[in-house]
Structure formats: structure tokens, C-alpha cells
Amino acid sequence: MIVSILKESSTEKRVSLLPEQVEVLTEKNIKVLVEHNAGLNAFATDEDYVQKGAEIVSREEALLKASLIFSIHPIPSGDIKEGTILAGVFQPLFNAEWVQQCQSKSITLFSLDAIPRTTRAQSMDVLSSQANIAGYKAVLLAAQLYPRYFPMFMTAAGSIPPAKMLIIGAGVAGLQAIATARRLGAVVEVFDTRPAVKEEVMSLGGKFVEVDGAADASKAGGYAVEQTEEYKRRQQELIANSIQKADVVITTAQIPGKKAPVLITEDMLDKMRTGSVIIDLAAATGGNTAVTKNEETILHKGVIIVGNSNLASTMPFDASKLYGKNLLNFLQLVLTPEGEIALNFEDDIVNATCISKKQ
Numbered sequence: 012m013i014v015s016i017l018k019e020s021s022t023e024k025r026v027s028l029l030p031e032q033v034e035v036l037t038e039k040n041i042k043v044l045v046e047h048n049a050g051l052n053a054f055a056t057d058e059d060y061v062q063k064g065a066e067i068v069s070r071e072e073a074l075l076k077a078s079l080i081f082s083i084h085p086i087p088s089g090d091i092k093e094g095t096i097l098a099g100v101f102q103p104l105f106n107a108e109w110v111q112q113c114q115s116k117s118i119t120l121f122s123l124d125a126i127p128r129t130t131r132a133q134s135m136d137v138l139s140s141q142a143n144i145a146g147y148k149a150v151l152l153a154a155q156l157y158p159r160y161f162p163m164f165m166t167a168a169g170s171i172p173p174a175k176m177l178i179i180g181a182g183v184a185g186l187q188a189i190a191t192a193r194r195l196g197a198v199v200e201v202f203d204t205r206p207a208v209k210e211e212v213m214s215l216g217g218k219f220v221e222v223d224g225a226a227d228a229s230k231a232g233g234y235a236v237e238q239t240e241e242y243k244r245r246q247q248e249l250i251a252n253s254i255q256k257a258d259v260v261i262t263t264a265q266i267p268g269k270k271a272p273v274l275i276t277e278d279m280l281d282k283m284r285t286g287s288v289i290i291d292l293a294a295a296t297g298g299n300t301a302v303t304k305n306e307e308t309i310l311h312k313g314v315i316i317v318g319n320s321n322l323a324s325t326m327p328f329d330a331s332k333l334y335g336k337n338l339l340n341f342l343q344l345v346l347t348p349e350g351e352i353a354l355n356f357e358d359d360i361v362n363a364t365c366i367s368k369k370q
């Protein structure tokens with residue numbers, strides 16, 4: 012079998028598999044083709060791939076010869092030959108038309124963002140491995156932009172109070188953000204619609220702000236669900252109160268397949284002090300503030316607002332390493348010991364991730 016690794020777009024620094032991970036495939040007699048310079052932005056050169064047994068080819072050849080293609084983002088369906096299998100993060104709820112085009116070409120798509128949030132699937136969970144990085148980098152980015160210290164200092168030249176951070180959404184990214192912010196000495200308050208995360212937040216040293224009357228999310232596979240108007244009103248009041256005191260805000264609130272909820276209104280932004288920083292990780296689905304611009308950093312009445320849902324790409328080596336490991340773990344479910352593809356749709360992970368298959 013032939014597996015191809017493609018170069019991502021110019022704004023994406025990650026690669027779907029690093030050279031050090033190629034051997035897992037070549038040991039199974041799988042031939043690995045790597046598009047020229049695919050790993051360059053993740054500090055993996057063509058020579059590194061060749062040393063590990065891969066062959067460097069043009070994009071056309073990588074697309075033409077592969078039975079299985081690894082990528083991170085969708086590739087134009089016109090570029091993929093009929094019957095190919097693709098594994099990546101394809102966001103089917105936002106890319107329905109592309110999925111339809113692939114389906115009509117009998118292209119099989121495994122979208123790892125559709126993986127069930129179960130214990131067995133944890134080692135293949137790309138959303139988690141990448142969100143963990145995003146949470147960490149969000150705090151570092153905020154520290155870099157914030158014109159004051161994060162930790163408290165008592166010095167001969169005067170005292171510095173600790174930065175007050177507000178984190179909205181305590182999923183994988185939010186929890187890592189709490190841990191990182193606490194390590195840097197910030198004081199952290201946290202909102203989430205899922206009361207179940209309260210203990211985790213507290214164990215990381217954050218203060219959990221409770222809003223009564225959250226909608227039951229127990230049947231949504233751990234994800235958030237939309238809230239009632241009454242809940243939203245109560246939450247807004249409490250957020251408005253916390254945000255006035257916050258120096259740094261990190262927002263991560265997302266609802267799968269839907270536009271992100273606007274939790275920070277213009278009124279709230281007006282009450283923040285100048286020099287405050289907001290890192291909005293929900294920017295790609297509309298953002299959690301009323302003014303977020305995706306992939307842009309703006310200054311809104313003295314408040315710095317960063318809209319970036321792809322911070323994992325700013326740490327491309329480790330992000331690629333974890334992504335590649337997730338992919339290889341997933342591959343074990345669909346590969347025979349001889350390195351051929353054998354799909355078992357009785358497997359809940361194979362079934363849930365397969366968003367298009369051979370007709």
C-alpha cells in the first residue's frame with residue numbers, strides 16, 4: 012500500500028506525520044510518499060524523511076499514487092483520485108458540500124474530529140491533543156501582549172498585583188489554560204455551562220463561577236449544548252461582573268456544528284481597562300466576543316483582541332508529533348498486520364469517523 016503525506020496550505024505550519032513516525036508504516040511494508048517540503052515549517056526536512064525510508068515526490072505524484080492520504084485540512088476534491096482514502100480533520104458540519112463532492116467520487120473520508128469522546132478513542136483524539144497546545148499557547152501569547160506582569164511581586168521598587176484572568180469554557184483548551192496561567196502566577200476565574208468541570212477547575216487552582224440552571228449536556232457526549240435564554244441572561248450578568256475586573260480573558264466556548272456563542276458583548280468590552288488582552292480560541296466559528304476577527308489581532312478601544320483558533324500551528328513540531336501519533340493510533344483500527352486497509356464499520360470509532368465511503 013502507498014500512503015502520501017501532503018504539504019498543508021501556507022498558513023498551516025503543521026504536517027500530518029513527522030519523519031520519526033514514518034518507520035511505523037515502512038515496518039508494515041507500506042511505502043510512504045512525502046510531498047516536497049511538506050514538513051519544512053514543522054522543522055522536518057525532506058532529507059529527514061528520506062533517512063527514515065520515505066520518498067520525496069511532487070504534489071501531483073503524491074495525490075495520484077496514494078491509496079491513503081494523510082492531511083490536516085481538506086484538499087480540493089478535484090485533486091483527489093476516485094476511490095482514495097483520506098484521514099484528517101475535515102469538520103463535516105462546516106464542509107458539507109466538500110464531503111458531498113468526495114462522496115460522489117467514492118472517496119472515503121475519515122474525519123478524526125468526529126471521534127467519539129470515549130476512553131478507547133483518547134489516544135486518537137486530535138481535538139484534544141491540539142486543543143491542549145492551544146490552551147497553553149493562548150496563555151503564553153496573552154503574557155506576551157499584556158503590558159503588565161502575571162505573577163505578584165513585592166520588590167524594593169514597589170508591589171505588583173497578580174494578573175486576573177477569566178477563562179470561559181473549561182474543555183481541553185480551557186483546562187490547560189488554567190494550569191499554564193496558574194504556573195505563571197495569575198489568579199484565575201472560570202465559567203463553563205457544564206457543572207461537571209467544577210472539580211477539575213478547582214483542582215487546577217481556578218475559581219469556578221457557577222450559573223444556575225444549565226441545560227443538561229449529559230447526552231451530548233461531553234460536549235456543550237445550547238442554553239435557554241434565561242440561563243444566557245444570568246450568565247451574561249455574571250460574566251459582565253467578572254470581566255470588569257479581568258486583565259486577561261481566554262475564551263474557548265464552542266458548540267459542535269454551530270456558531271460560537273457571543274458571550275462578551277460590546278458593552279462588556281467598554282468596561283474593560285485599556286491594555287487588557289482577550290485571546291479568542293473560538294474565532295473560527297464566529298468568536299466569543301462581539302468584535303472578534305478570525306486570524307486577526309485588533310485593538311478595540313484599548314483592549315487587544317486576538318482571534319485565533321489554530322494556535323496549535325504556532326507550535327508545529329510538537330503539534331505535528333501528537334497529531335501524527337493520533338493518526339497512527341487510528342490507523343491500527345483500519346490496517347491488517349500486512350499493511351492493507353480493512354474497514355470494520357462495526358467498530359464504533361471507524362463508524363463515527365467515516366463521513367464518506369465508497370459507493
Ligand code: NAD
Pocket residue numbers: 127128129130132133136138139142179180181182183184185202203204205232233234235238263264265266267272274
Ligand atoms: P469544546 O472545544 O467543544 O468546548 C470548550 C468548552 O466550552 C467546553 O467545556 C464547553 O462546555 C464550554 N462551553 C460551550 N458553550 C459555553 C458557554 N455558552 N458558556 C461557557 N462555556 C461554554 O470542548 P472540548 O475541549 O472538545 O471538550 C468537550 C468535552 O469532552 C469535555 O468534557 C472534555 O473533558 C471531554 N473530552 C473527553 C475525551 C475522552 O473521553 N476521550 C477527550 C477529550 C475531551
